[in-house]
Amino acid sequence: MTDTIAVAVPRKGRPLEAVLQRVAAEADAEGVADEIISTLRYEKAVTKGNQTPERDAYDRLAEYSHLADPTKPDFTLLRDDRAGKPRRIVFDSVDVPAGDVTLRLVGREEPFRSLRKHDFALGFDSADLVLEEVVELRPDPLTRIADVNARIDPHDTDVRVVAGMGDTVYHTLMATPEILPQGDRPTREFLRDYEGELCISPRYERLVEAVVGTRNSETFDFAYPDEDEEEEAAIADTGAGVYLTVTGSTAREHGLVVGEELFPSETVLMENYEESGEVADRVKELFARAETETAMAIY
Structure with missing residues (x-):
């Protein structure tokens, strides 16, 4: 039986696209990734006023979403932070088979914080958020993602960086x-x-x-x-x-x-090591095995 593991991902933007592109490469899911990316790019253009849709947000949401089939993408509706707080359609979830594991990608506004709250064992988010919230400030500058974990106080969080996605x-x-x-x-x-x-x-x-x-x-x-x-x-x-x-x-x-x-x-794969197990280790290997400058072995 295939194991399923929930993985927190951003709801929109460059970090989500980086994750989807890596998933497409590692799990033969180009069609799903392209559908999500193209939908969100169009919806971003709508939110910014660069596209004028013929139907309202609820009709578009119904067309995009596939509630009966978890292997097809689902979307949701949120208020955007822009002036006027317009409604914006964003990614919600999809199941992607990847070898002997099914990745349940779950959209979160701030995946890093979801991991800090122990809601997930694995997640993707911008490395910037780790620096903004938990790294120790020192006289010497921090110059590489590979050095981030050494500046995280283990009493502050159980989350660590595993590997970068290369969208630098x-x-x-x-x-x-x-x-x-x-x-x-x-x-x-x-x-x-x-x-x-x-x-x-x-x-x-x-x-x-x-x-x-x-x-x-x-x-x-x-x-x-x-x-x-x-x-x-x-x-x-x-x-x-x-x-x-x-x-x-x-x-x-x-x-x-x-x-x-x-x-x-850069978008990075992160792990809450208190929530991880054998399935999470297999997923980490899936994403970290590609040779990138920022990939690192944590344990």
Whole structure:
């Protein structure tokens, strides 16, 4: 008999797509993954006003969902955080056979917190949330996902990072040329002597302190973009900041010098080791066996 294990996953966005793409590769589930991804991309466009649907959200939800067959994706309806709190259709669940295990992917708003509450043994979420909530702040900077577990207090949580999914973008330091020495790029060492404001996204204070190191964060104060203000524009007005980048082209368009890549923002497989067992170990092996830069052996 095939074992079934529930795995917490994000309800939408890049982290969910990274999980689905890995599931598709490891479990021969390309059709299911493509259906979920295309549906959510369309619904994101609807929420942002870039698509005008002919039917209301409830009719679309009924069309997308497959309540009678757990091997086909199910969706649900939530209030979005955007202005006006529009309804948004997001992923709910699907069962995916993967060898001798069935993965029951279950959507959660914050999978990491679901694992911390012992609701699941395994889950996927952004490594950023681990840095924001549980890593210890130290004078030395945290630079690699492989070093995250060493900074988690075992008395604080039973959750550990198992492996990365490879969907990497970077928290990158950037600054205007006016505050930099001639020809220099902003680095962690630059921050050690920088006296002023550092513009970051709200809630990222602990993350930024962790990745720059507390000895490099003593002289600056945090600032934040105004509501609906583009992050790169806010950083240009402030003088320096940290933001997620892929190519840095938008930052350069705002006259910013793109500097040091401080830390990879990546979707990671996590485990609550107090809830794990033999089935969870088989699933970990399934996802971690691919050779990636961030894969690691925990035990």
